[in-house]
Amino acid sequence: MDDKRQGMLWAAFAADALALGAHWIYDPKVLRKRFKRLEQYVTPGSDSYHTGKSAGDLTHYGDQMLVLLESVAACHGRFDLQDFARRWQNLFRNYTGYVDKATKATLQRFAEGYGPEASGSSSTDLAGAARIAPVIYALWSDPKSCVAAARAQTAMTHNNATVVEAAAYWTVVTQEVLLGKHPENALESALQKLSLPEAFASWVRHGLESAPMETEAAVLDFGQSCAVDGAFPSVVHCIARYANDLREGLIQNVMVGGDSAGRGLLVGMVLGAYLGFQAIPTEWIEKLLAGPKIRACVEQIELSRRQQAPPR
Template sequence: MTDNRIKAAVIGAFVADALSLGVHWVYNTDVIDKKLGRVEHYYDPMTSYHTGKKAGDFTHYGDQMMVLLESMSGSGFDANRFADMWRTFFADYGGYFDKATKTTLKNMDAGKDLTESASDSDDLAGASRLAALVSVYHGNLEQLVGAARAQTRITHNNDRGLSSADFFARTVFAVLGGQPPQAALQATLDTHFSDSSIASLITMGLESRDRDTRETIAEFGQMCSVEAGLPGAVHLISRYADDFKTAMVENVMAGGDSSARGMIAGMVLGAAHGMVAIPEAWQTGMTASQRISALLDQL
């Protein structure tokens, strides 16, 4: 394991979100083709969901992953600290508030414990933030898994969402340990998730690795749910196990909730191939690039 690949796991997730911003939640892929062609650069958002955002910014998913990264500065993950910083962040946020965020904030404002206020949303987005944790827990599997589940539970207290965080935490740990991405996915399924609520979704993704990405993700569903997003993320990792850039571009071109799928795939493929696999323009073009680098240096 090298520091380079640990960093790439985190940066890979952030650039995936930034690349998604331009067409996030555009479900008609013909519109993407006509408006932008092949999306290989950062663009201002096409939809009104992310009004005020500019090319190189994050969606509200990436913004929350940034809060998670900042919450660990100096002392690792603490659920109460993350929940408090997350709540403060949204107090004057100008971006999009999804249903899980609104529900969680409402519960917090009603006086519920900050770590017990989550929605029951089954969106993949809660789990997709976990790459930030790799910067601290890359050497301890149980701590990584525990933190991945705990940070997800702050906003998305749903069995399949928590299992997704667990699954991808174990997968990225295996990849950092030297296993190829596809082998890591299969081994994690076989050893820990063969009887789980997400087993069939993982298998669907693995079995689709030789199929066209846009058609496959359309079949799985372009939506935000674990049911649609998890097999889509597994497909991207499996099909483009040796090609970070193509995985990220094909993810965006498939439309829908490309951010959650991409953050997970970007984390795993970044861990596999290191910073050299991530286009320099994507790294430097992120609005928060210098801040992320400074935080990673601290951690």
């Protein structure tokens, strides 16, 4: 279980870092011409939304996921919305990276006096639901609290009902995978465990049906943008098509373009939970600039877990 949990967490961060240099380039032909095939971290170009970051850095999605990990570590392996909200706002006080519309709207609502329970934007971006790996890592043994935390962290910035429920869905999928289910089975069984809008079953079905297709064709058909209605089935496709090859799945996710970082957080999380830490290329772990912080947080969470365990 520990190898799977480690794989889940680290693969989510690695997927985000791999997408950094290509993020939000929508033409796959441009990506192939510029990068040929992205198999390692690259520094964003001067025309990137992430100019100023370096190879191995995280996008603004990954930076927020790291803040969430730091929060649960500081709170002894528990999720505290107030603590996360404070750390999240501190991240953006002097942030030199890209600040998206959902973040700007949330910061504005905080400035107007709203608390984290009511600060969320109306954004339909799946990315708000995609940074949940830290709460699953910390709360995996308490499934109900884990789902509640995933919903709460999402709603703080993306208070759209569909996006919030997407966070719950992907949490349950990952929990099922950590317990030994094949990802395709988990994608279907999670639908039965939650009361979800009808669209979810359609997204899962279409994503699974697309697995034999080339990823470029499938994702271009579903949509490469940030919005949940296109990104969700695209994530399902990548998980189903590359269930036994995390490395290739994350590379193909990047090379199809669009919001590859948002999709990658979820693809990496689920495939990492299934295939474990050893499935992540060593180079991706070693060159992840946030690696020391991630490792320190993991150690802090594990120490808290041991201290809280009842004596034998």
